[in-house]
Amino acid sequence: MKKVLKNPGVQTFVASIICIILGLLIGYIVLLLINPEGAAESILNVIKNFFTWSKPKTQLKQFGNTLAKTMPLLMCSLSILFAYKVGLFNIGVAGQYVAGSCACLYAALAWGWGWLPCMLFAIVAGAVLGAVVGLLKSYCNVNEVISGIMLNWISLYTANTILSKVKEVASPYTMYLDDINPSALLPNVGLDAVFSKNKYVTIAIPLALLIAIAISIILNKTRLGYELKATGSNKNAAKYSGMKENRNIVLTLVIAGGLAGLGASMLYQTGYMRWECTQSSVPSMGFNGIAAAFLGGLNPIGAIFSSFFIQHITDGGQYVNTNFYSSQISDLISSVIIYLCGFVLFIKLSMTKMISRSEDRQIQRQRAAAAGSGKDGDK
Amino acid sequence: MEQYAIEMLHITKRFPGIIANDDITLQLKKGEIHALLGENGAGKSTLMSVLFGLYQPEEGTIKKDGVEVKINNPNDANDLGIGMVHQHFKLVECFTVLDNIILGVEPNKMGFLQKQEAREKVLALSEKYGLRVDPDAKIEDITVGMQQRTEILKMLYRDNEILIFDEPTAVLTPQEIAELMQIMKNLAAEGKSILFISHKLAEIMEVADRCSVLRKGKYIGTVNTKDTTMERLSAMMVGRNVNFHVDKTPAKPGEVVLSVENMTVASKVHKNNAVKNVSLKVRAGEIVCLAGIDGNGQSEFVYGLSGLEPLVSGKITLRGKDITKASIRERSILGISHIPEDRHKHGLVLDYTLEDNLILQTYFGPEFTSKAGFLRRKNIRDYANRLIEQYDVRSGQGAITVSRAMSGGNQQKAIIAREIDKAPELLIAVQPTRGLDVGAIEYIHKQLIAQRDAGKAVLLVSLELDEVMDVPDRILVMYEGELVGELDPKKTTQEELGLYMAGAKRDEVKA
Numbered sequence: 061m062k063k064v065l066k067n068p069g070v071q072t073f074v075a076s077i078i079c080i081i082l083g084l085l086i087g088y089i090v091l092l093l094i095n096p097e098g099a100a101e102s103i104l105n106v107i108k109n110f111f112t113w114s115k116p117k118t119q120l121k122q123f124g125n126t127l128a129k130t131m132p133l134l135m136c137s138l139s140i141l142f143a144y145k146v147g148l149f150n151i152g153v154a155g156q157y158v159a160g161s162c163a164c165l166y167a168a169l170a171w172g173w174g175w176l177p178c179m180l181f182a183i184v185a186g187a188v189l190g191a192v193v194g195l196l197k198s199y200c201n202v203n204e205v206i207s208g209i210m211l212n213w214i215s216l217y218t219a220n221t222i223l224s225k226v227k228e229v230a231s232p233y234t235m236y237l238d239d240i241n242p243s244a245l246l247p248n249v250g251l252d253a254v255f256s257k258n259k260y261v262t263i264a265i266p267l268a269l270l271i272a273i274a275i276s277i278i279l280n281k282t283r284l285g286y287e288l289k290a291t292g293s294n295k296n297a298a299k300y301s302g303m304k305e306n307r308n309i310v311l312t313l314v315i316a317g318g319l320a321g322l323g324a325s326m327l328y329q330t331g332y333m334r335w336e337c338t339q340s341s342v343p344s345m346g347f348n349g350i351a352a353a354f355l356g357g358l359n360p361i362g363a364i365f366s367s368f369f370i371q372h373i374t375d376g377g378q379y380v381n382t383n384f385y386s387s388q389i390s391d392l393i394s395s396v397i398i399y400l401c402g403f404v405l406f407i408k409l410s411m412t413k414m415i416s417r418s419e420d421r422q423i424q425r426q427r428a429a430a431a432g433s434g435k436d437g438d439k
Numbered sequence: 440m441e442q443y444a445i446e447m448l449h450i451t452k453r454f455p456g457i458i459a460n461d462d463i464t465l466q467l468k469k470g471e472i473h474a475l476l477g478e479n480g481a482g483k484s485t486l487m488s489v490l491f492g493l494y495q496p497e498e499g500t501i502k503k504d505g506v507e508v509k510i511n512n513p514n515d516a517n518d519l520g521i522g523m524v525h526q527h528f529k530l531v532e533c534f535t536v537l538d539n540i541i542l543g544v545e546p547n548k549m550g551f552l553q554k555q556e557a558r559e560k561v562l563a564l565s566e567k568y569g570l571r572v573d574p575d576a577k578i579e580d581i582t583v584g585m586q587q588r589t590e591i592l593k594m595l596y597r598d599n600e601i602l603i604f605d606e607p608t609a610v611l612t613p614q615e616i617a618e619l620m621q622i623m624k625n626l627a628a629e630g631k632s633i634l635f636i637s638h639k640l641a642e643i644m645e646v647a648d649r650c651s652v653l654r655k656g657k658y659i660g661t662v663n664t665k666d667t668t669m670e671r672l673s674a675m676m677v678g679r680n681v682n683f684h685v686d687k688t689p690a691k692p693g694e695v696v697l698s699v700e701n702m703t704v705a706s707k708v709h710k711n712n713a714v715k716n717v718s719l720k721v722r723a724g725e726i727v728c729l730a731g732i733d734g735n736g737q738s739e740f741v742y743g744l745s746g747l748e749p750l751v752s753g754k755i756t757l758r759g760k761d762i763t764k765a766s767i768r769e770r771s772i773l774g775i776s777h778i779p780e781d782r783h784k785h786g787l788v789l790d791y792t793l794e795d796n797l798i799l800q801t802y803f804g805p806e807f808t809s810k811a812g813f814l815r816r817k818n819i820r821d822y823a824n825r826l827i828e829q830y831d832v833r834s835g836q837g838a839i840t841v842s843r844a845m846s847g848g849n850q851q852k853a854i855i856a857r858e859i860d861k862a863p864e865l866l867i868a869v870q871p872t873r874g875l876d877v878g879a880i881e882y883i884h885k886q887l888i889a890q891r892d893a894g895k896a897v898l899l900v901s902l903e904l905d906e907v908m909d910v911p912d913r914i915l916v917m918y919e920g921e922l923v924g925e926l927d928p929k930k931t932t933q934e935e936l937g938l939y940m941a942g943a944k945r946d947e948v949k950a
Contacts, residue, residue, distance in 0.1 A: 284812060286795070296784045297784070297799070299747065300747065300777070
């Protein structure tokens with residue numbers, strides 16, 4: 061048992077599960093405090109998400125919606141974890157995501173580009189923003205967290221300004237892609253049929269899964285991954301061995317930014333959502349990516365599952381019974397759970413400590429027994 | 440009955456998988472200088488941490504003046520009058536000497552500092568024990584010796600009765616060492632009890648009254664220094680007779696491998712240049728040692744040589760090829776191997792496995808990376824296993840051990856294996872034996888000499904006087920960024936070397 065628990069993979073998994081349970085528990089307590097009457101039902105609905113619907117067909121369709129939104133989240137969490145492996149905390153992921161949204165929507169609505177050029181443009185936009193952070197970090201020694209947060213705001217208001225040119229006259233939202241330029245919508249490649257004709261289920265899903273696998277391979281099997289991880293783990297040793305550590309930092313943030321930009325394209329180019337040009341905070345997708353990255357144990361494959369879970373909970377929030385709670389409660393509950401998801405590393409650390417302490421005690425006990433019994437030896 | 444200032448009786452401290460202290464007894468008499476001798480990993484640091492309340496022992500008791508005491512944290516130790524000068528000083532660089540001394544026990548009236556009072560006390564103490572310091576000088580501007588005296592005054596200011604010196608001579612010149620020895624004797628004469636941790640036998644023989652020896656966590660014994668010899672102490676310490684002298688044949692220098700002309704390197708710490716106009720040559724088949732006290736530009740010289748720092752001016756040639764502008768990677772490929780000063784900072788990626796660290800300089804070559812950019816894991820494993828075998832690198836799980844989990848000596852062996860195995864023209868070894876035990880030091884010296892005998896050029900940078908005297912064929916002394924002397928180790932003495940290192944003597948040195 062202890063041996064199994066010492067395996068880092070198992071530890072991460074167990075820690076993630078503990079976090080999820082704790083998060084749900086605290087969410088439940090919050091609901092209980094606000095109004096005990098509907099608490100049990102509401103928290104169950106959060107967990108059930110699309111299963112709340114009775115018809116299997118509707119369930120499948122709703123499941124498709126959750127999946128469609130999982131993929132951008134997965135991209136954001138890959139962005140975070142990729143940078144994190146190189147020792148960088150890419151909190152600018154939110155801004156890079158915004159840049160990607162702005163780029164693909166504007167290209168689609170104003171210039172009438174097809175889906176692939178729009179998607180590539182979104183990647184470039186995110187990558188450029190990442191490069192800014194990387195250049196500031198490696199050549200001006202500006203902490204990536206500071207410049208990332210600044211750029212989040214800059215890109216938000218820039219996006220609002222630019223996208224106002226392609227918004228509907230009567231509302232703060234950008235125009236419908238379906239009406240203006242359907243060619244910019246991501247192809248469904250037959251997946252919509254699988255999910256009860258859910259048109260938001262697109263090529264983004266297989267693409268995102270492939271990218272997660274690719275990131276895993278890059279990090280673990282390639283020279284590039286070896287270099288990047290060495291730079292992240294010990295910048296001085298990387299420099300000493302002749303790696304271009306500054307180039308590596310910029311490259312990492314370019315890749316991370318590109319992933320975030322791609323994530324934005326995967327959401328907005330399904331037509332599921334439109335940009336609201338009056339929004340005054342960056343979309344939560346980027347920040348949720350942080351939680352997803354940690355909950356997935358900073359492993360690209362783990363991130364697939366953690367992203368799905370977090371999106372599942374976030375969507376489940378809308379099934380909280382509004383007779384008992386105000387409608388914002390859904391955000392509160394899911395954010396409590398997401399917040400707890402960030403505690404994976406902490407829980408892992410406590411687990412390691414607990415194990416070594418109990419081992420320590422065991423050794424002492426063995427010794428005491430050996431000393432006491434004398435002849436029996438300490439077998 | 441004998442009066443003991445502090446007694447540590449039958450102390451046992453275990454960590455998972457290892458017994459760091461196994462039934463150790465240490466009795467410090469009032470007014471004596473008591474040496475604690477042992478190799479790295481013998482349990483000295485653990486024992487001192489127990490005394491300071493950083494660790495709680497599983498068994499054993501501590502007595503102060505014959506009364507049993509419980510030390511739960513460093514504050515308890517301080518209250519009992521136990522003070523320590525750490526090997527790496529704990530001083531605030533941008534504060535003055537006086538500010539550092541009163542740090543934490545600042546005399547104040549309603550929150551306002553009363554420095555005058557403190558100054559008088561410090562001056563009185565400094566007078567009494569011959570501890571020359573300038574109370575108003577900033578730590579960053581004064582010599583290492585004066586910094587150490589500040590540390591000692593810090594203990595005295597707190598009225599500590601039991602003073603622990605952790606390897607205090609490692610950073611000092613021979614002259615400063617002599618001064619420190621005198622200070623320690625004065626302190627003991629005034630009734631202070633001193634615990635002197637060291638593995639330098641000559642100093643122990645000179646200054647200590649008694650010496651307790653630890654080996655691999657076990658207590659070996661306590662002897663009066665006047666009844667023993669250095670040979671006997673060293674046998675107690677390592678459990679066998681050690682060959683102090685390095686065996687080697689005379690050097691047969693060949694062609695010039697490395698030629699440095701008028702190298703100047705800027706300093707990161709202060710404004711002026713750390714290396715000033717240094718020229719030197721290293722030939723194939725010789726070991727040249729760059730000697731000097733820590734912080735006189737040796738590190739920066741090596742940074743300039745390896746490409747870690749750009750040169751302000753000067754020229755470097757390797758085998759006739761100008762490499763002044765070459766990148767670190769280019770220099771490495773051209774045949775410079777570099778055993779870095781700080782193995783944790785530069786030498787290893789501690790979170791990487793041993794095998795991944797062994798390819799740190801060569802991972803990009805076709806042997807380890809395929810054309811598509813994938814690592815060839817099988818080749819890496821085979822290569823690592825060969826080096827582990829050949830250089831006797833020991834670790835818990837072989838090639839896949841995380842480097843952080845390896846002992847310092849084996850980490851260093853891994854670096855040496857990596858750097859030597861890439862068959863360099865020039866091997867730069869910076870303090871390659873720092874912090875290692877006698878056995879590992881012997882091994883590393885043999886490797887350096889083997890490289891020399893194989894016709895390589897070796898540049899050794901060392902702070903250890905014994906190493907400077909024994910290993911190289913030529914000694915160049917660096918003082919304040921300049922070469923101030925070239926000595927023949929067979930003809931010079933430690934005293935003469937010390938004069939050069941302290942800047943008291945200098946010659947014109949031509950490359």
